[in-house]
Amino acid sequence: MNGLFPLYQKGVFEYPAAMAIAVFLGIGFGFMLERGGFGRATILVSQFYNDDMRVLKVMFSAIVTSAVGLALLGGLGWVDLSAIMIFDTFLWPQVVGGILLGVGFIVSGHCPGTAAVASVSGNMDGLVTLVGIMAGSLVFGFAYPLVEGFYESSAMGRQHLPELLGTSWGVMAAAVTVLAVGLFLAGEWVERKLAARKGVEPPKSDPVLRNKLFAGLGVAAAAALVVSFVGRTAPVTPEPAPLALVSADDLADRMVQDPTGLFVVDLRDPGACAARRLPGALCLPAEGDLGRFFADLPATRTVVVYGAAGQAVPAEARRFTGRLLALDGGFAAFHGRYLTRPVLNAAASASERADWTKRNALYAHFTGSAAAKAPPAPPRKVITRAVKKGGGC
Numbered sequence: 596m597n598g599l600f601p602l603y604q605k606g607v608f609e610y611p612a613a614m615a616i617a618v619f620l621g622i623g624f625g626f627m628l629e630r631g632g633f634g635r636a637t638i639l640v641s642q643f644y645n646d647d648m649r650v651l652k653v654m655f656s657a658i659v660t661s662a663v664g665l666a667l668l669g670g671l672g673w674v675d676l677s678a679i680m681i682f683d684t685f686l687w688p689q690v691v692g693g694i695l696l697g698v699g700f701i702v703s704g705h706c707p708g709t710a711a712v713a714s715v716s717g718n719m720d721g722l723v724t725l726v727g728i729m730a731g732s733l734v735f736g737f738a739y740p741l742v743e744g745f746y747e748s749s750a751m752g753r754q755h756l757p758e759l760l761g762t763s764w765g766v767m768a769a770a771v772t773v774l775a776v777g778l779f780l781a782g783e784w785v786e787r788k789l790a791a792r793k794g795v796e797p798p799k800s801d802p803v804l805r806n807k808l809f810a811g812l813g814v815a816a817a818a819a820l821v822v823s824f825v826g827r828t829a830p831v832t833p834e835p836a837p838l839a840l841v842s843a844d845d846l847a848d849r850m851v852q853d854p855t856g857l858f859v860v861d862l863r864d865p866g867a868c869a870a871r872r873l874p875g876a877l878c879l880p881a882e883g884d885l886g887r888f889f890a891d892l893p894a895t896r897t898v899v900v901y902g903a904a905g906q907a908v909p910a911e912a913r914r915f916t917g918r919l920l921a922l923d924g925g926f927a928a929f930h931g932r933y934l935t936r937p938v939l940n941a942a943a944s945a946s947e948r949a950d951w952t953k954r955n956a957l958y959a960h961f962t963g964s965a966a967a968k969a970p971p972a973p974p975r976k977v978i979t980r981a982v983k984k985g986g987g988c
Contacts, residue, residue, distance in 0.1 A: 600668065604678040604894040606918040610856050625712050634712040636704025636720050643701050646789045647798050648782030656808070659768075659775040663815045666768035670822030676764065678894050678916040684751040703727065753890075765823025772816040776809055838908060840923040841899060843932045847957050849897075850874065858892055862902035862909065863926065873901065873929055874961045886911040893917070901925050933957045939969060 599605060603613045631653055632638040641647035668674040700706050703724040705713060710728065713721025739746070757767045783800055790797035841849075849857060850873075859876040861868040868878035880888055892898055894917030900908055901922035908921055922929060937954040939947070948969065959966035 600674040601679055604680065604917050605675070606897070610853070624708075625715065628709060628712045629716055633709045634716040634718060634721065636713065636718070639706075639709060640701060640704045645785050646793075648786055649798065651782050652779055655775040655778055659772050659812055659816075662768045662771045663812060663819055666764040666819035667815060667822060669764055670819060670825075675916065680893060680895055681753050681755070683891075684754045685747065686749040686751055688746050688748060699727075752887075763823040765820040768819045769816045772812050776812070779805070779809075838913060839920050841920040842923050843929040846899060846922055846929065847933050847961075851957070851960060855896075857897040857899055860889075860892075860898060860900045860912070861926070862900050862906060862912070871930075873926070873934075876901075885909060886914070889915045901929070903927070933961055936964070936967065 599607075602608065608616075628634060632649060633653075638647060638649060642650040665674060665676065665679075669676040696706065703710070703720065705721055705724040707725075707728055710721045710724035714725055757764050760767070783797075786797045846859075850859070854875070859873050861872045861876045861878050863872075865878045865881045868876070872878065879885065889898075889912050892915065894915070897918045897920060898912075898915055899920045899922060900912050902908070902925050904925045904927050906925060913919065932954060936958055937951050939951040939955075943951065952969065955966050955969075958964065
């Protein structure tokens with residue numbers, strides 16, 4: 596598979612570890628926001644009045660670092676860019692959402708992330724903003740049926756600028772770098788002009804540090820550009836996802852213990868799937884692009900596919916960028932073990948009874964039927980020995 600990163604999508608660690616890492620990353624991110632002054636509404640709102648361009652400088656620094664880093668590491672084959680989780684584009688709903696976010700930003704002085712930082716820092720305006728965000732989310736939830744049509748309109752799928760513009764990630768990274776440097780310098784020029792007009796000192800800036808930053812980004816962007824063109828001369832066709840097998844027992848355990856961590860996909864005919872399938876399994880679309888169906892499944896979850904016994908897994912499924920497993924024995928194996936009421940022989944051994952107990956409980960869980968009662972175990976034979984008479988001391 597192309598690239599080791601992103602680690603979570605490549606299955607290097609599971610969901611609990613991912614959440615633990617996210618907590619520490621979130622703490623670090625919040626700390627850096629606070630150190631940058633982003634916990635104070637006055638600094639954030641100054642961006643809209645053009646007298647302190649700190650927000651533009653910090654955010655564009657983050658954007659260009661990500662763009663150049665992904666282009667360079669992706670070109671070197673260390674990052675699988677196709678596996679990075681990107682939400683679908685719904686053009687006009689997202690345009691309207693961006694406008695509303697901007698209005699809320701300038702009215703409250705915070706966005707959701709900085710509101711959390713401000714609240715933890717003891718600033719009441721951040722706490723009020725968080726309460727407003729939660730109230731707005733609640734109202735939106737109740738009003739969703741009224742706006743559902745617009746919310747799901749102008750769907751464009753997952754879009755990348757390099758693909759839309761017909762260029763490489765390296766070219767886009769270089770362009771973003773030039774744009775960021777230009778806006779950085781333009782922002783400082785505006786700060787000085789407005790400060791001179793108001794007769795105040797402009798925000799402090801360290802030219803030496805700034806120029807080192809520009810030089811580092813320029814070198815990285817140039818490297819990404821070179822790597823992207825070298826990669827074009829020798830394109831690498833991504834290998835299909837390695838097809839590992841999962842047993843019916845292991846799948847049943849995962850479906851109970853971690854139901855939100857996987858998608859189960861039925862590869863059989865959509866009619867057969869609709870009539871009888873594994874609990875919660877997704878049926879293939881009767882019409883439409885099979886490749887798009889699997890591409891729309893988030894790579895953050897494990898996908899388990901199954902079909903009839905001996906049915907081959909289609910190439911579209913094997914190109915899934917996340918972790919892909921196939922059910923050993925197909926639908927029949929799981930159905931016969933967990934979707935059919937198990938029968939226990941009264942003379943069953945202790946291990947057979949333990950297996951029946953597990954199957955019986957999972958059968959009840961998956962089908963909603965009442966669990967059967969185990970028949971009584973056969974009585975143990977009592978071995979008696981005759982008392983030996985005579986002798987002794």
